[in-house]
Amino acid sequence: MLASSSPQRRAILERLGVPFTVRPARVPELARGEPARVAAANALRKARAARRAGVWEVVIGCDTIVALGGAIHGKPTGERAARATLEKLSGATHEVVSGLAVLLEGEERTAVARTAVTFRALDEALLDWYLATGEWRGRAGAYAIQGAGAALVRAVQGDYENVVGLPLATLLDIYPELLRS
Numbered sequence: 002m003l004a005s006s007s008p009q010r011r012a013i014l015e016r017l018g019v020p021f022t023v024r025p026a027r028v029p030e031l032a033r034g035e036p037a038r039v040a041a042a043n044a045l046r047k048a049r050a051a052r053r054a055g056v057w058e059v060v061i062g063c064d065t066i067v068a069l070g071g072a073i074h075g076k077p078t079g080e081r082a083a084r085a086t087l088e089k090l091s092g093a094t095h096e097v098v099s100g101l102a103v104l105l106e107g108e109e110r111t112a113v114a115r116t117a118v119t120f121r122a123l124d125e126a127l128l129d130w131y132l133a134t135g136e137w138r139g140r141a142g143a144y145a146i147q148g149a150g151a152a153l154v155r156a157v158q159g160d161y162e163n164v165v166g167l168p169l170a171t172l173l174d175i176y177p178e179l180l181r182s
Contacts, residue, residue, distance in 0.1 A: 004051030004062040009147060009166040017169075019179060026050040026062065032075055036068035037113045040100030045111060048102040061176070062102040065166050067142025069095040074142045080132055083143040087131070087153070090142065091123040097142070099168045103176045110175040114168030116159030118146070123153060 003010060006025035014021050026047035031039045041064075048062025067074045069089060077083035094117050103110040121127075136150060137143040144150035146157070146164045162169040173179060 002051065002058050002060050004047045004060055007063075007166050009145075010063060013162055013165065013167045013169055017180065021061075024051045024060075030064065030075075032073060034073075036066055036071065036073055036096065036098045037100070037115070039073060040064045040066050040098045041102075041111055041113050042100065044100035045102040045109065048104045048109075052104055057106050059176075059178075060102075060104040061172070062104075063099055063167055065097060065099040065141055065163070067095055068098055069093060076139055076141055077137060077143045080137075083132060083137040084128060086143040087120075087123060087128055087137075090120045090144075090153075092120060094119040095142065097164045099163050099166075099171070101168060101172055101175060103172070112171050112175045114160055114163045114171040116157060116161070116163040116168075118154060118164055119156040119158075120153050121155045127152070 002022050002024055004024060004026040028046045028050045030043045043064035044062040048060045052060045074086045077086055097116045097118055099114045101112045131149060134149045136145050136148050144153055146154055157164060160168050160170050
């Protein structure tokens, strides 16, 4: 069971042919603190909130955040906030940090994945173009690398799927049984 309504996370699991159900967890997300700790805590909170009492099922929780210089850049509240975030990321290398939690019967497995993403220098025309796509809505760091946001990126060092929203390599590290279900 996936404790997320993210279409990107669903698409990654669907590509693998993994059977799963979706049960989005509605929990307040932490937004302050050390990025890896925040992402890990949010993932565990989501997984625990989605778990049904007395029912044995595997639950996968994930939280992905964007961090630059230790500061978390969450989902922007509007276009002005999205522009401000993208301007900060412009020409810089930021970190995409995902926390993962897998709940099994009597066991909680957790991990953190980190991917370095370097943005191109973003001029006003590129910023205006990207913001006009509306793709930044609901996206940590105000961009989606799997869409038009790819035009903002110069380089990715690490797990690309982590930047999309589900660090597959790390998930398989802590839950190799995923491909045997």
